[in-house]
Amino acid sequence: HFWNTLQSSRVKLQNLTVHQGDAPLLGYLRSYSGLVSLSFDLCGFRHNDRRDSDAMADVMYRAVLPMHTESLKVLHIRTPYEGKWTLGRSQLDGILTCRCLTSLVIGVGLSEV
Numbered sequence: 001h002f003w004n005t006l007q008s009s010r011v012k013l014q015n016l017t018v019h020q021g022d023a024p025l026l027g028y029l030r031s032y033s034g035l036v037s038l039s040f041d042l043c044g045f046r047h048n049d050r051r052d053s054d055a056m057a058d059v060m061y062r063a064v065l066p067m068h069t070e071s072l073k074v075l076h077i078r079t080p081y082e083g084k085w086t087l088g089r090s091q092l093d094g095i096l097t098c099r100c101l102t103s104l105v106i107g108v109g110l111s112e113v
Helices: 002-008 023-029 047-068 089-096
Strands: 015-018 037-041 074-078 103-106
Touching: 002 023, 023 047, 047 089, 089 103
Parallel strands: 015 037, 037 074, 074 103
Antiparallel strands: none
């Protein structure tokens, strides 16, 4: 798998845009620090994939973001529906640890407003 190869080769990407997420990608992203820009366009998820998508969001906010708190400047997350990728209290906690963040684009769940 592509992400496993990058991880085993110790390649540390600084900028990344992806249109589909999976467990190997998140494993790769939490294997190092130094990511500067991350853009997720998750509109490719089908509605019946929502449980998997929400599980990946939990990993993203709880395990991936903490690895990049000193470097991440840009975080853009686009999703087709409300869920754990959209901004809520638990997501905000992870985002606020990113001290260098200068650009944040994320949906806000109606239940959170």
